[in-house]
Amino acid sequence: MRLDRSNLNLLYSTRYSKEIPDTYEWLLVDAIEGERRFIRSDELDASWSIFTPLLKELEAKKIAPDLHLYGSKGSVGSHYLAANYNVRWGDLASDE
Known part of the structure; x- marks a missing residue:
């Protein structure tokens, strides 16, 4: 590409x-x-x-809609949702 x-x-x-x-x-x-x-x-x-x-x-x-700032890793709500399932941004990349 x-x-x-x-x-x-x-x-x-x-x-x-x-x-x-x-x-x-x-x-x-x-x-x-x-x-x-x-x-x-x-x-x-x-x-x-x-x-x-x-x-x-x-x-x-x-x-x-649950808005997020340009350049951020997601909205505040998305972080709460992830925390409910014990997930953090980047967890997948760090395990590989």
Whole structure:
């Protein structure tokens, strides 16, 4: 993988005139343009049937998202959740 700093320019014919973007980039462009080839309609229906009741409950109970600061390792709530299960950030990496 090679990182490439660039301005946000989704006109690939202008930005990438000498190379063809990889498949993942094309998938993102398709999604931005509303193309849904990467998900079947029954999968989309199943997703909405799962998440719609959850979204309605969050809205009805006025539950706000648990925000965290940019650059932090997560929200305060995520640290409490991890502590409930005796887990600390980085535990997996330190065991390997």
